[in-house]
Amino acid sequence: MSETSWTERLFGGFRKTQQRLAENLTEAVGTARLDDATLDQVEDALIMSDLGPSAAARIREKLREKRFGLEISQEQLKEAVAEEIAAILRPVAIPLEITAFPRPQVVLVIGVNGSGKTTTIAKLAHLFQEDDYSVMLAAGDTFRAAAIGQLATWAERIGVPLVRGPEGGDPASIVFDAVKAATDRGTDVLIVDTAGRLQNKRELMDELSKIRKVLGRLNPEAPHDVLLVLDATNGQNALNQIDVFREMAGVTGLVMTKLDGTARGGVLVAAAEQYGLPIHAIGVGEKIDDLRPFDPDLVARVIAGVA
Numbered sequence: 001m002s003e004t005s006w007t008e009r010l011f012g013g014f015r016k017t018q019q020r021l022a023e024n025l026t027e028a029v030g031t032a033r034l035d036d037a038t039l040d041q042v043e044d045a046l047i048m049s050d051l052g053p054s055a056a057a058r059i060r061e062k063l064r065e066k067r068f069g070l071e072i073s074q075e076q077l078k079e080a081v082a083e084e085i086a087a088i089l090r091p092v093a094i095p096l097e098i099t100a101f102p103r104p105q106v107v108l109v110i111g112v113n114g115s116g117k118t119t120t121i122a123k124l125a126h127l128f129q130e131d132d133y134s135v136m137l138a139a140g141d142t143f144r145a146a147a148i149g150q151l152a153t154w155a156e157r158i159g160v161p162l163v164r165g166p167e168g169g170d171p172a173s174i175v176f177d178a179v180k181a182a183t184d185r186g187t188d189v190l191i192v193d194t195a196g197r198l199q200n201k202r203e204l205m206d207e208l209s210k211i212r213k214v215l216g217r218l219n220p221e222a223p224h225d226v227l228l229v230l231d232a233t234n235g236q237n238a239l240n241q242i243d244v245f246r247e248m249a250g251v252t253g254l255v256m257t258k259l260d261g262t263a264r265g266g267v268l269v270a271a272a273e274q275y276g277l278p279i280h281a282i283g284v285g286e287k288i289d290d291l292r293p294f295d296p297d298l299v300a301r302v303i304a305g306v307a
């Protein structure tokens with residue numbers, strides 16, 4: 001996909017977030033000079049736009065440092081906010097690099113059901129294919145037949161091999177078979193789907209640690225990446241999931257999906273500020289090329305509504 005159409009899609013996707021922040025900020029700028037009352041309002045506007053108290057406080061502080069007492073128009077305020085959002089996003093906007101030696105690089109994908117996990121796996125596979133990496137998928141979510149079927153459909157559509165077992169099968173043994181198959185074929189990336197039953201933490205933890213153990217036996221470096229897929233429409237709840245999964249599964253990076261069609265895209269900034277985990281990619285739609293690594297400056301401008 002050309003960068004122009006991705007940029008357009010980004011703007012389209014973040015429209016609701018942008019509107020929310022713009023509305024909230026518009027209310028904030030009542031006076032010509034940046035004073036404490038205005039800064040309070042800006043901070044509130046950022047919190048109401050899901051950027052979280054910590055990012056909001058940081059942005060407020062930076063604005064105060066740089067502009068206190070100076071005249072500021074609404075446009076300048078948005079520009080200044082965009083710059084501070086970019087400063088928060090830049091350190092975490094890190095694409096997922098394929099560096100594992102020996103191959104394959106094993107990417108474990110975790111997240112609650114419905115977060116967009118399966119779709120994200122397909123989109124990630126597609127991204128890697130575009131970079132000429134060979135990809136294999138493993139259907140480690142054996143809890144629901146639908147999950148296996150969905151992954152199989154995607155695998156066929158994008159033309160990547162899938163290692164799968166029966167519904168209720170042992171995820172660890174599927175992962176074992178998949179790593180062996182990927183190693184034999186010299187596949188670059190193996191992406192592993194996992195079950196997302198957060199309501200049964202103990203079982204999920206056991207399952208993940210069993211998968212880890214099997215992986216470790218085949219390759220001490222694996223899994224090389226543990227990606228948590230988050231649904232931006234969940235707002236604050238998405239952040240709680242980072243806490244839970246980090247503790248359970250040692251998350252190495254995030255993918256945030258469904259940034260289109262939600263006014264809660266500010267949660268991307270909250271996640272960046274509060275956790276500092278790499279955000280490898282963002283999803284702004286259901287199509288195969290709706291997931292991309294992101295340009296922090298562009299996304300910051302989109303969120304703040306600066307053209």
Ligand SMILES: Nc1nc2c(ncn2[C@@H]2O[C@H](COP(=O)(O)OP(=O)(O)OP(=O)(O)O)[C@@H](O)[C@H]2O)c(=O)[nH]1
Nearest residue numbers: 112113114115116117118119257258283284285286
């Ligand atoms: N609008 C939008 N929809 C998305 C995005 N990513 C995934 N979806 C949709 O979200 C729904 C759930 O996605 P799945 O990939 O099935 O999510 P999952 O986490 O695997 O969920 P289960 O299959 O229920 O375990 C699907 O209808 C996807 O098309 C996105 O970035 N934007």
